[in-house]
Amino acid sequence: MITIRHVTRRFGCFTAVDDVSLHVERGASLALWGANGAGKTTLLRCVLGLLRFEGRIEIDGMDVRSRGKDVRRLIGYVPQEVALHDDLRLIEAVTFVARLRRCDGPETVEALRTVGLDAHAQKRIGECSGGMRQRCALALALLGDPPVLVMDELTSNLDSAAQGSFLELLHDQKKAGRTILFTSHRHHEVEALADRVALLRDGRLERLCAPQAMADELGLRASVRLYLPPDRIDDAIAALATHGYSAQRNGVSIAVETPLRQKGTPLRLLALASIPVHDFELQGDANSGGDPSHGRDPSGCAVH
Amino acid sequence: MSADTATPHPTVRLAPLPRLSPGTVLLLARKEIRDALRNRWFLLYALAFTLLALALSLLATAGTGFEGASGFGRTAASLINLVLLIVPLMALTAGAVSIAGERERGTLAYLLAQPISRLELLLGKFVGLATSLGAAIALGFGVSALVMAMRGESADIGACLRLVGLSTVLGLAMLAVGLVVSTLARRSAAGLGVAVSLWLAFVFAGDLGLMGSAIVFQLRPGELFHLSLLNPLQVFRMSSLESVNATLDLLGPAGVFAMQEYPRALPWLFGSALVAWIAAPLALASVVLARRSTP
Known part of the structure; x- marks a missing residue:
């Protein structure tokens, strides 16, 4: 068409x-x-x-x-x-x-x-x-x-x-x-x-x-902000770090960067570690508008 | 590329659209008239023209003692000078901001994304603005005629109508020049600036340039007359005088030359010059608009 x-x-x-x-x-x-x-x-x-x-x-x-x-x-x-x-x-x-x-x-x-x-x-x-x-x-x-x-x-x-x-x-x-x-x-x-x-x-x-x-x-990533009890923040950062997630403390919350399609994973990991999460915010695509150079070579994508 | 589960939208084979559709031109012209009625500058000029025409009519007829024709002659002469000042300014600025303004607001790209051609857009704008301009000129002259009628002045209706017609044609020529400016200008403020500069050039520099050239180059009356045909305002002035007074003696040797050289052809000569001043800029605007990308 x-x-x-x-x-x-x-x-x-x-x-x-x-x-x-x-x-x-x-x-x-x-x-x-x-x-x-x-x-x-x-x-x-x-x-x-x-x-x-x-x-x-x-x-x-x-x-x-x-x-x-x-x-x-x-x-x-x-x-x-x-x-x-x-x-x-x-x-x-x-x-x-x-x-x-x-x-x-x-x-x-x-x-x-x-x-x-x-x-x-x-x-x-x-x-x-x-x-x-x-x-x-x-x-x-x-x-x-x-x-x-x-x-x-x-x-x-x-x-x-x-x-x-x-x-x-x-x-x-x-x-x-x-x-x-x-x-x-x-x-x-x-x-x-x-x-x-x-x-x-x-x-x-x-x-x-x-x-x-x-x-x-494209390796698109999102940033998830998690609100936790203040006394469990260090535990949460450690728990996420064992699974390869880098979390940054930010006042009463932590910010975790995740692959775009795995935004729920930090929540699941914290639940498994019995760390309660009071609230969370999605901070948008970490690199939306993406730089296509971040991605791997495509497979099976035809360019006419 | 694979479609979703949806059935593709059926394409109905439609007859090709004509390159120039009068219906589309009129539709765009109606939009332009509506826009002109919202344009404060245009309304201000129209109001100023009407009020000045009214004032000049009152002044011109005040000294005649209800004597008749001389009142009309004086009113007509005053109105010619008024037209020479206001109508080009009104037409140049209205034309210069019309397309540039649309471009600035983003409406030009939206309009041109519809099934219309650029020529239709240009003609639609020209017809719409010409109608608005014609109405403003008719209003000014109408008020003037009303004053003369109320004061018992007798007027040559034919000459009066010819004056309205010539003023409108002058307006159309300046409008076409304004549209050229508008197709080139990115912003309406820039278009407006160029339009005002052109107005100054036509109204003042044109006159002074002609007088200066006559002195410096020792121009003969014939050369002076032919040179003055290049300025639409001079053409309007000469054709209006010829139309009202039936002579160009007032213009001096150049006028006498014109009366002797072209005794019958003068209206055609003036008419052709003014029509050329409409057609050539419009053609230029059309080429520029067609070749120019729309941001």
Whole structure:
């Protein structure tokens, strides 16, 4: 459905995307993962025809450059933040974009209903929360029932509760069979939504792999803060050290760095050592946005 | 790449979209009119133009003693000078901030990610801003006409309408120049700065440059006339005078030359020059916008 062949994009002497080739099959979902400046958003903008580039990009067999309008009719675009005037009502924004996409009437209300905003149709964009704006962006992207969704940093402006419900909405779209291309630097988003992950570094495609393998491939780590009885902190540090976990005392808590997919292990180890844990916090991916160079060579990941 | 368990979304083969759709242009124009009505600067200029037109009409008709045509002539002359100052400023700045402002807010990238072409976007902006500009000019002249009517002045309706038309065409030319600036500017403040500089160049430097050139290079009337055709403001001034007074004698030897050399073709000559000042910048803006990446 989406074919990217030898795409290069330069900004002066800086190469933002360097000879990237990818293919996303119809109904599949691909995440573009990489640190800031890796070229994720630039590549998305090339797909949308917003940036000039060397190479070739086709959507459903149509060239982005020569048939840009037709290509963009097949794409629903969800930007990082919906960029429309704040004094527009949601229904006005949806109606305007619907007309641009050559669909109108009941589809506008339906789009708002799909994302749970039909009760807020008369609300102005400026009055909406970050979560509502992001839902609005998705509603606009769904107008015209496009087979492809292109999304930039899906939940970067959302709190954790809004992230969860937004990801659910996106999962529904994936189940509906849409082809999805998105950028993210959040591991849980990639795991929840992607079939494959393209790891970008300095504009180059380093490898393609399954999202489940990504954490190990990249050596992604998380930091877990554990709140313990003060008199058991030394015991806890010692118990974790015997299993190879390095823990740092931090006031009434300890901070333990773990592999991303083993965050529960320190809790289990402390339970086995009969050390009570009053509370815990996840401090985010220790190196999310990951440097793909930390990973091992992939096995069985095809780069087209 | 393997799909999830979902059935792939069926792609319906749609007819190719036309490169230029009038419906899309009008839709974007409507958005632009809405944006212009929210633009404080545009509203301020429109208000200033209307109030000044009103004041000039009152002043021009105050001394006529309800005598008629001379009141209209004086009002028209005042309005021509007012148009020469305000309309280019209003059009240049409105054009210069329109695309640059969208780029700055991020709305340009969002709009261009929709199934529209860059030419449609440019034309939509031009049509929308031209409509807003035309309405502001019509309002100013309308108020002026109302004052003259209330004071019992008789006016040449045809000349009055020609003046409105010429002012609008001048506005469109300056709007097109403003859009060129806007396609090149990254930020609306930069676009605004360039627009004001251009306005100064057209209004003041153009006049002074012409006068200076005439003296330094000992230009003949014909050369002076042809040189003045390069400045749209001069073209407007000459065509307005010709339209209201039916003569260019007021302009001196260059005007006399024009009346003798092009006795019948002057309206066409002026019209062509102004249309060229609309078409050429618009074409340039279209090329720049098409070639420029959208950040």
